[in-house]
Amino acid sequence: MYHLVCVHCGATYSADEILYNCKKCGHLLAVKYPLDTITVKRSTWDARPLSVWRYKELLPVHIEPVSLQEGGTPLYHLKRLGEEMGLKHLYAKHEGMNPSGSFKDRGMTVGVSMAIQLKKKSVACASTGNTSASLAVYAAKAGIPAVVLLPAGHVAVGKIAQALMHGAKVISIRGNFDRALEMVHDLCLTHGLYLLNSINPYRLEGQKTIGFEAIDQLGCVPDRIVLPVGNAGNISAVYKGLLELEALDFINSLPKMTGIQATGASPVVRAIKENLPVVQTEENPETLASAIRIGAPVNAEKALVAIRKTGGTAESVTDDEILAMQRDLARKEGIGVEPASAASVAGIRKLVEMGAIDRDEKIVCVVTGHLLKDPETVIKQCEPPIEIDADLPSLLSALHL
Ligand SMILES: Cc1ncc(COP(=O)(O)O)c(C=O)c1O
Numbered sequence: 001m002y003h004l005v006c007v008h009c010g011a012t013y014s015a016d017e018i019l020y021n022c023k024k025c026g027h028l029l030a031v032k033y034p035l036d037t038i039t040v041k042r043s044t045w046d047a048r049p050l051s052v053w054r055y056k057e058l059l060p061v062h063i064e065p066v067s068l069q070e071g072g073t074p075l076y077h078l079k080r081l082g083e084e085m086g087l088k089h090l091y092a093k094h095e096g097m098n099p100s101g102s103f104k105d106r107g108m109t110v111g112v113s114m115a116i117q118l119k120k121k122s123v124a125c126a127s128t129g130n131t132s133a134s135l136a137v138y139a140a141k142a143g144i145p146a147v148v149l150l151p152a153g154h155v156a157v158g159k160i161a162q163a164l165m166h167g168a169k170v171i172s173i174r175g176n177f178d179r180a181l182e183m184v185h186d187l188c189l190t191h192g193l194y195l196l197n198s199i200n201p202y203r204l205e206g207q208k209t210i211g212f213e214a215i216d217q218l219g220c221v222p223d224r225i226v227l228p229v230g231n232a233g234n235i236s237a238v239y240k241g242l243l244e245l246e247a248l249d250f251i252n253s254l255p256k257m258t259g260i261q262a263t264g265a266s267p268v269v270r271a272i273k274e275n276l277p278v279v280q281t282e283e284n285p286e287t288l289a290s291a292i293r294i295g296a297p298v299n300a301e302k303a304l305v306a307i308r309k310t311g312g313t314a315e316s317v318t319d320d321e322i323l324a325m326q327r328d329l330a331r332k333e334g335i336g337v338e339p340a341s342a343a344s345v346a347g348i349r350k351l352v353e354m355g356a357i358d359r360d361e362k363i364v365c366v367v368t369g370h371l372l373k374d375p376e377t378v379i380k381q382c383e384p385p386i387e388i389d390a391d392l393p394s395l396l397s398a399l400h401l
């Protein structure tokens with residue numbers, strides 16, 4: 001049976017205690033499995049469909065999971081963009097192909113299942129959009145109420161539409177995401193709702209399967225895994241999962257974990273570049289990649305370890321660089337992603353230009369959310385449709401034929 005362990009002081013807690021922070025030092029908790037008793041074989045996993053639940057021996061859920069077939073997302077070889085950058089082995093893992101259109105579904109299938117396993121009656125989160133959309137979807141599937149707190153005016157319309165349509169109670173606060181997270185944390189501690197942001201150690205267990213799948217699809221461990229970083233849960237989760245695979249002798253090397261942030265919201269990048277022991281909060285984070293508009297990443301401590309221990313790096317990209325890559329992915333590779341997701345590939349382009357990447361590396365960029373999440377940012381970048389009279393001459397003239 002697994003238990004919870006503080007990532008900072010190592011204090012341990014029983015698995016069924018509803019805890020988000022260590023009672024001794026206040027830092028975050030992680031799920032620790034007795035890996036020496038896990039006897040699953042690679043061949044057993046290989047025989048199952050590619051999905052979060054392929055790896056159930058390394059997940060905490062013991063009941064029938066609340067599932068909508070999450071995971072099993074495509075790994076695309078970016079031939080054209082890779083060629084332009086001089087990279088032969090550049091891949092994108094398209095997490096926008098999950099049920100609600102982002103990687104959060106991997107976390108929520110596990111997190112909402114744990115809410116049921118722990119007999120919680122309602123769930124809540126703060127969100128820049130995707131967490132709320134995903135929570136609303138999985139709470140609907142589980143048949144329990146969900147409350148979501150959003151930063152007013154800073155959430156993409158597709159994500160609000162999802163949270164509303166799937167029946168969550170949607171509250172917009174006049175404050176940013178970091179404040180919304182503090183508020184929902186207080187609400188959950190005082191009123192017993194189950195908090196499903198990435199400070200929930202169980203939710204992140206689902207997200208670690210991104211790394212497992214990438215390795216299974218590639219047939220080897222990539223040299224580098226690149227992720228956009230906001231609250232820093234995903235990069236931490238993927239790293240944790242890879243450590244578990246290594247401990248089980250399923251892999252014998254680790255990819256360089258590489259985090260990409262938007263220039264206006266880049267506290268992790270700053271900590272890496274300036275070799276700071278801890279991340280310093282940015283009070284007024286700003287980027288049009290609203291999913292990663294976060295100044296106080298709650299998982300930063302773990303993310304710094306992931307990047308430093310694997311010899312990875314962190315880099316920031318401007319909003320213009322993010323949008324240029326969003327267009328390039330769409331037009332040169334046929335891959336539709338939201339701005340925050342394009343940050344990972346934009347970051348690699350920048351690192352290549354800086355000479356910081358070995359061109360023979362096998363690189364997996366995680367592209368985290370679907371293009372249709374944020375249609376307004378798409379429309380603003382494109383020419384509007386050409387409206388014509390409904391006759392052939394008008395059509396030919398519009399096509400310059
Ligand atoms: C589309 C998208 N990409 C990236 C991120 C950043 O992930 P994390 O917060 O786990 O660093 C988020 C949300 O946080 C997101 O919604």
Ligand SMILES: N[C@@H](CCOP(=O)(O)O)C(=O)O
Nearest residue numbers: 127128129130131197198231
């Ligand atoms: N981008 C996230 C921000 C919240 O992150 P979480 O991983 O702590 O839930 C979102 O979609 O809300």
